[in-house]
Amino acid sequence: MTAGHPARGEGAIHTGAPNTNTANTDRARRARPGALESALRARRDAGHKLLVPYLTGGMDDQWLITLEALAGSGADAIEVGIPFSDPMIDGATIQEASLRSLVRGTTPDGILADLSRIDVGVPIVVMTYYNLIYRAGHERIAGMMAESHVSGAIIPDLPLEELEPWAKAADSAGVATVLLVAPSTPSERIAAICGRSRGFVYAVGRMGVTGEQAVLSASARQVAERVTAVTDIPVCVGIGVSTPEQAAAVSEVADGVVVGSALVRRLLEGEGPEGAAAFVSSLRRALDAG
Amino acid sequence: MGDPGLSGRFGQFGGRFVPESLVPACMELEEAFRSAWADPAFHTELDDLLHHYGGRPTPVTECPRLSAELGVRVLLKREDLAHTGSHKINNVVGQALLARRMGKTRLIAETGAGQHGVATATAAALFGMECVVYMGEVDTQRQELNVFRMELLGAEVRPVSSGSRTLKDAVNEALREWVASVGNTHYCLGSVMGPHPYPWMVREFQRVIGEEARAQCRQLLGGSDPDVVVACAGGGSNAAGIFAGFADATTSSLVAVEAAGGAAMATGIPGVLHGMRSALMQDEEGQILEATSISAGLDYPGIGPEHAHLAEVGRARYESAADDEVLEAFQRLARTEGIIPALESAHAVAWVIAAAKRSEMPSGSTVLVNLSGRGDKDVAQVRDILRAQR
Ligand SMILES: Cc1ncc(COP(=O)(O)O)c(C=O)c1O
Numbered sequence: 001m002t003a004g005h006p007a008r009g010e011g012a013i014h015t016g017a018p019n020t021n022t023a024n025t026d027r028a029r030r031a032r033p034g035a036l037e038s039a040l041r042a043r044r045d046a047g048h049k050l051l052v053p054y055l056t057g058g059m060d061d062q063w064l065i066t067l068e069a070l071a072g073s074g075a076d077a078i079e080v081g082i083p084f085s086d087p088m089i090d091g092a093t094i095q096e097a098s099l100r101s102l103v104r105g106t107t108p109d110g111i112l113a114d115l116s117r118i119d120v121g122v123p124i125v126v127m128t129y130y131n132l133i134y135r136a137g138h139e140r141i142a143g144m145m146a147e148s149h150v151s152g153a154i155i156p157d158l159p160l161e162e163l164e165p166w167a168k169a170a171d172s173a174g175v176a177t178v179l180l181v182a183p184s185t186p187s188e189r190i191a192a193i194c195g196r197s198r199g200f201v202y203a204v205g206r207m208g209v210t211g212e213q214a215v216l217s218a219s220a221r222q223v224a225e226r227v228t229a230v231t232d233i234p235v236c237v238g239i240g241v242s243t244p245e246q247a248a249a250v251s252e253v254a255d256g257v258v259v260g261s262a263l264v265r266r267l268l269e270g271e272g273p274e275g276a277a278a279f280v281s282s283l284r285r286a287l288d289a290g
Numbered sequence: 291m292g293d294p295g296l297s298g299r300f301g302q303f304g305g306r307f308v309p310e311s312l313v314p315a316c317m318e319l320e321e322a323f324r325s326a327w328a329d330p331a332f333h334t335e336l337d338d339l340l341h342h343y344g345g346r347p348t349p350v351t352e353c354p355r356l357s358a359e360l361g362v363r364v365l366l367k368r369e370d371l372a373h374t375g376s377h378k379i380n381n382v383v384g385q386a387l388l389a390r391r392m393g394k395t396r397l398i399a400e401t402g403a404g405q406h407g408v409a410t411a412t413a414a415a416l417f418g419m420e421c422v423v424y425m426g427e428v429d430t431q432r433q434e435l436n437v438f439r440m441e442l443l444g445a446e447v448r449p450v451s452s453g454s455r456t457l458k459d460a461v462n463e464a465l466r467e468w469v470a471s472v473g474n475t476h477y478c479l480g481s482v483m484g485p486h487p488y489p490w491m492v493r494e495f496q497r498v499i500g501e502e503a504r505a506q507c508r509q510l511l512g513g514s515d516p517d518v519v520v521a522c523a524g525g526g527s528n529a530a531g532i533f534a535g536f537a538d539a540t541t542s543s544l545v546a547v548e549a550a551g552g553a554a555m556a557t558g559i560p561g562v563l564h565g566m567r568s569a570l571m572q573d574e575e576g577q578i579l580e581a582t583s584i585s586a587g588l589d590y591p592g593i594g595p596e597h598a599h600l601a602e603v604g605r606a607r608y609e610s611a612a613d614d615e616v617l618e619a620f621q622r623l624a625r626t627e628g629i630i631p632a633l634e635s636a637h638a639v640a641w642v643i644a645a646a647k648r649s650e651m652p653s654g655s656t657v658l659v660n661l662s663g664r665g666d667k668d669v670a671q672v673r674d675i676l677r678a679q680r
Contacts, residue, residue: 085577086453086563088465089309095452107575130307131562135576156309157562161297182311184472193310207311208470 033174036077036123036151036199040234040255043076049287050200050256051247052236053263053280054127056081056097057114058106062273064118069273071120074284079154079258080115082108082128089156091211093261096268108132108141116148125152125178125199130166133158138169145175152176152199160193167196178202181227183219194231203227203254206240212261216246224254244286251287259283291493291534291596296320298486301602303595306485308565312465315472316565320487322392327494332387339383340498343416344373346380348499350506350658355626360646361653365516366629366661367503367532376632376663377499377528378409382478384495386413389476396420396475400464402429402457402524403587403634404436405663406480411445413478421445424463426456429586432671454580456589457524461564481525482594485565489594493530499660500535507658515540518651521660522547522637523608524587526594528662537605542658544606546597547641549588549616552581555601555608558592568595584613584675585633585668611640619643620665620672632663633672 040050053070055063057080070078083098083106090098108128115124126145133141133155145153153175158166160179170177176199181190184207194201205220206213220237227235237250238258247257259280266275298304298320306316326332340346348371353364369377389397397414399421401407407423414421423440427449430437437447453459461484468477482489482496507516519536521529523546536542548555554569561570563578571579571591583589593608600606611619616633619640624630631639638659645651665672 086458086462088462088564089311089469091466102577109575129562131570131572131578132576134560134562134567135572135574157307157565159306159308159310159313161313162305162307180310182309182313184311184314186314189314204309204311207472209466 034176036125036176037233039123040076040200044234044255049251049290050076050234050236051280051283051287052077052079052256052258054079054081054258054260055267056083056094056101056264057111058083058101058104059097059264059267060100064114066267066273066276067118068120069277070280071122073277073280075122075280076256077123077125078120079125079127079260080111082111082126082132084129084132087129089209091209091261093212093265093268094210097264108136109144112144112148112150115150119149123151124149125154126150127154127156130155130158133166138166142169142173142175146173150175152178154178154202156180160196163196180204181223183207183223187226190226191230194227194233197233200234200236201227201231202258203235203237204239205237205250208240210239210261212242212265213240216241216249220250221253224250228253228255244282247283248286248290251290291537294486294490298490300596300599302560303566303568303598304486304489305567306565307562307567308485309469311469312472312485316485316487318392322388323487323491326388326391336384336387339387340380344379344383345371346498347502348372350503350510353627356623359626360643362646362651363654363656364642365507365510365656365658367499367658369499369528369660369662370629370631370635370664374405374409374412375666376405376409377496377531378406378480379412380498380531381480381492381495381527382406382409382413385476385478386417386419389419389478390417392476394474394476396471397478398422398424398464398467398471398475399478399480400424400457400460401480402460402589403585403632404429404433404440404667405587405632407445407447408436408439408443410478411440411443414445415443422467423447424450424460424467426454426460427451428455429457433586433667435670436667456581456586458578458581458591465564481527482530482596483525483564483566483568483592489566489596492527493534493596496527496531497534499528499531500533503532503658504535504539511656515542516658517655518543518545518657520545520547520638520642520657522588522634522662523593523597524552524590524634526597528660530594530596532660533600533606537600544600545641546606546608547637548593548608548610549581549583549585549637550610550612551583552588552590553610554591554593555597556610560598563592566595568592569598584616585637587632587634588637609641611637611644615640615644617672617675629661630665630669631661632665633668635662
């Protein structure tokens with residue numbers, strides 16, 4: 001629990017789909033509604049900081065092995081990017097990974113099909129851009145995510161005002177829609193976003209696109225403080241968190257971190273699943289020591 | 291063509307599909323624009339600048355020789371005569387005034403043909419603002435002279451090497467840069483596209499084309515309106531500007547002409563890109579396709595959301611012109627009327643030529659073409675193409 005916020009850790013879990021029968025055996029492999037939030041809450045409430053590494057789906061032929069390696073090195077959930085031709089909130093590193101993935105012939109259906117065949121033991125959250133969702137159809141792709149035991153989705157170009165009807169489809173499929181709060185978000189809006197976010201709240205650490213930063217922006221701690229002050233849902237800071245030291249520093253106020261470009265760069269440089277695991281282990285150690 | 295409201299919707303199109311980081315900036319911009327647009331002092335200042343600096347009103351010119359050849363009466367709305375050589379200045383002067391009113395000290399822009407970049411660099415020089423222009427690498431090569439013009443005007447041109455290295459990618463890069471600089475920077479978007487309020491705001495800043503043209507036509511045509519109003523469309527700002535004078539007030543047919551290789555309306559389907567829902571060229575998965583056109587300004591896989599709406603409700607038609615027809619029209623207007631059009635504008639002329647040939651317009655019809663820009667920037671490119679063809 002974060003000091004100074006007595007309400008944190010005591011709220012109810014947003015399942016988003018109260019009517020879904022989780023005992024239905026046909027759906028044994030589907031993501032359980034609320035699975036993401038309950039997993040992250042359980043970890044947080046047991047005193048751990050949350051570690052969510054990001055990986056671009058299909059970026060190389062070993063990405064599924066890497067996924068398992070990440071899960072085995074202390075990730076609490078894993079964010080899997082479904083590449084889009086025009087990744088507007090991504091900097092050079094993730095743009096390059098997206099491009100490599102698309103050149104390999106990756107499709108959203110293909111990535112979800114790959115995910116459906118594995119179980120890495122931690123929740124999977126997909127990150128993608130809205131056009132891919134819109135093109136596939138909200139219900140169809142939400143259903144596919146659930147079938148692939150994807151428990152959450154981050155769609156950065158789908159802000160609060162445009163969220164329905166996706167959120168409706170996601171809720172009824174049991175997929176948690178993780179919303180973003182930015183350093184520029186006014187306070188009233190933070191509350192509204194937290195009220196609609198499922199799984200966790202993604203606090204954007206800096207005004208900018210994804211990419212490694214030598215120094216953690218002051219805005220990372222500030223946004224984490226502003227968000228944790230108004231919500232009990234786990235709050236992870238991502239965008240511009242690049243090193244174990246930065247992860248530990250921002251986790252003094254946040255519940256955890258999302259680390260993307262720093263990991264993806266290592267993969268682009270050919271470090272492979274072992275290199276990825278070593279890096280994620282170093283993040284884990286820093287968070288545990290903090 | 292009215293106010294799309296707080297949600298920025300034109301029917302099912304439009305909206306504000308941007309990352310949370312940019313939502314407050316878009317809201318702030320909308321508020322500032324609503325307040326400025328309702329303020330007579332803002333209009334006075336804008337009109338004054340457009341007149342004394344921008345060279346407005348631009349004339350409507352008869353085309354006697356081309357008309358005789360085609361059997362229809364062709365009129366040109368001469369945006370090529372506006373300062374900097376295209377309609378882009380109308381929008382840019384409006385946005386720069388607004389940026390200053392909002393306390394922003396820096397302008398960023400995307401550009402395809404370079405005309406919007408030149409116009410933005412011009413306004414930045416006029417207002418003493420810093421200016422950075424994003425331009426696809428392919429376009430910096432085919433519009434080399436405009437790159438130098440921007441630099442002369444004190445702007446920094448940043449070549450964009452991602453994706454198709456054209457207009458679409460320049461927009462991506464400008465949006466990325468805006469996220470990082472939104473505190474002191476206004477994103478001066480160049481067409482009726484992007485997140486709300488841009489499609490509406492840019493159309494309002496371009497509305498002056500249509501309002502002038504309607505009054506000028508009424509004078510020329512003894513109180514009646516042209517039968518057809520034609521404009522080229524990349525993002526669709528010059529088309530939206532001229533349509534705004536006719537869509538609600540007249541029964542003139544409205545025709546927008548896209549590049550055949552960038553025909554979002556003919557070959558696209560609804561999707562979401564660059565902050566808007568509109569017609570987009572995309573594959574089965576929703577990956578955006580690359581447009582290809584002889585004209586950098588129309589090399590865009592989408593179109594502004596209001597156009598998608600005007601098409602859906604049947605108020606405007608969306609056609610396309612192929613590169614060879616465009617080259618032909620470019621030369622024909624030069625030879626018959628002594629006017630070298632921008633390659634973009636030549637798309638509108640090409641459609642008129644083709645439609646007249648097909649007798650699609652009854653002989654004696656009057657057609658008003660928005661000549662959105664002058665062709666000086668394209669002369670070197672056309673020379674190279676024509677030489678290569680020989
Ligand atoms: C002369 C001219 N016309 C038209 C366009 C296309 O823009 P829009 O469709 O917004 O008018 C451009 C863009 O570069 C241009 O330079």
